[in-house]
Amino acid sequence: MVQFYPLTVSDITPLTPNAVDISFEIPESLKEAFAFEAGQYITLKHPAGDTEIRRAYSLSSKPGENKITIGVKKVPGGTFSVYANQELKKGDVLEVMPPQGRFVFTADRAPRKIVAFAAGSGITPIMSIVQTALESNTENKVILVYGNKSREEAMYFDSLQKLKEKYNDRFFVYYLFSRNQEEESMFGRIDKSKVNYITQNVHKSMIPDTFYLCGPLPMIETVTAALKENGVSENNIQRELFTTPDSEASKDAETSGKTHLEITLDDAVHTLEIDRKNLVLDALIKAKIDAPFSCQGGVCSTCIARVTEGKASMVKNQILTESELAEGFILTCQAHAESAVLKIDYDDI
Known part of the structure; x- marks a missing residue:
């Protein structure tokens, strides 16, 4: 299950006229969950009318501190970035997913x-x-x-x-x-x-x-x-x-027909019928299956899963390597089913 934790904003510092630095307190009980490697990101969940939005922001703070910090640049027309720059204040509480990501630097004894x-x-x-x-x-x-x-x-x-x-x-x-x-x-x-x-x-x-x-x-x-x-x-x-x-191209695909989708997530198996024209992640969200996701733009890798049976194609891919593609990995926020049966596994990554 995707786990979010309530974290308190401990400080907000202006960085530029259009960007702020936001720090969160990490309670002693959550220090292990929020341990991270340099270069990783967190996902924030924020209500937006009758729904919610999720945004991924990289950590600018270094590992080992008693806080985590992100930099948020205001995007014209953006939902959370405008809120963070104009309304968010010290003492507010946000729902935060623990750090993730593979864009990392790991300290080594040898000089780097x-x-x-x-x-x-x-x-x-x-x-x-x-x-x-x-x-x-x-x-x-x-x-x-x-x-x-x-x-x-x-x-x-x-x-x-x-x-x-x-x-x-x-x-x-x-x-x-x-x-x-x-x-x-x-x-x-x-x-x-x-x-x-x-x-x-x-x-x-x-x-x-x-x-x-x-x-x-x-x-x-x-x-x-x-x-x-x-x-x-x-x-x-x-x-x-x-x-x-907001800058992404249309995610519609020239596909037709139905697919029997089987999802393995947190050791549980879910099944549903989906239209192939719909993105896999969108279908899961609509079915209220709590699959991991963040940016929904194919840039953060939170929604990565492995295809264990069937075939899926991605609208775009800027993250997965050739070897990862060969192993069957997909970004479910960018993937359309192309076979009568598609089985994906979020646990086997």
């Missing part, structure tokens, strides 16, 4: 050299990764390339500057602003030339073991292509796509 590319609110999980990397080993080195429209819109700018001052010999930050030319920054967006300049010129002597990419799809695709051209293995690139459900 990492490079992170972030754009906009994609800095949120990178903040956790950067802090953890720098503090977990005195020999770790981190390069961060961070793109925004302007200095004013750069979330966590002050915190990054403090980290830069504290770890000046092994933390290197490069800011890019697409609308303003500012001191100690580059003008423009994160593109192939910037990737090559920083990794192949300025830091050509440093051989990173992992690259972390977080932000909108065009940036991720651009950086990935540039890194691969420079010989970086796919296995050394971790990606986290940031987008909003």
Whole structure:
């Protein structure tokens, strides 16, 4: 069963004119449930009229603290992001799902050299990764390339500057602003030339073991292509796509007919008949089956399951690797049944 816990907002701090930093108290009884790795996210549940919305937000705080913190950027027309920036206050209680996610940095005894590319609110999980990397080993080195429209819109700018001052010999930050030319920054967006300049010129002597990419799809695709051209293995690139459900294309599919769907969830088996034109997750929600989900946009992996019989196709996939697809994994928020019988297992992942 999907488990949410009531957590109290302990602090709200403005980050930019359109973003806030939200911290939650973690009671002693929930510290184990809310333990996390740097880079993971939480899911918030919030009432919206006669229904509810769920939103996934990456943790910007580092593991081991007595709180968890997220950064929320206001999205024009957004439901929860507008509420969080304009109405949410200290002392309010929100329903929160424990941390999840595979976009993680795990501290190691051996020295690590990492490079992170972030754009906009994609800095949120990178903040956790950067802090953890720098503090977990005195020999770790981190390069961060961070793109925004302007200095004013750069979330966590002050915190990054403090980290830069504290770890000046092994933390290197490069800011890019697409609308303003500012001191100690580059003008423009994160593109192939910037990737090559920083990794192949300025830091050509440093051989990173992992690259972390977080932000909108065009940036991720651009950086990935540039890194691969420079010989970086796919296995050394971790990606986290940031987008909003409102920006997604239509999820309707050119399918017809019915499918007998069998779902294994928390050791229980549920069955129902669904229209193939409907997404699997949508059918489960309508049937009031408490399957795990968060963003419903195919970017957070909360709804991942394994196909054990039958066939399903996804509207899109930006998360699952070729090997995971070969093992039968699907994102149920993006999947349509294509066979008379479809069996999926949420437990076998």
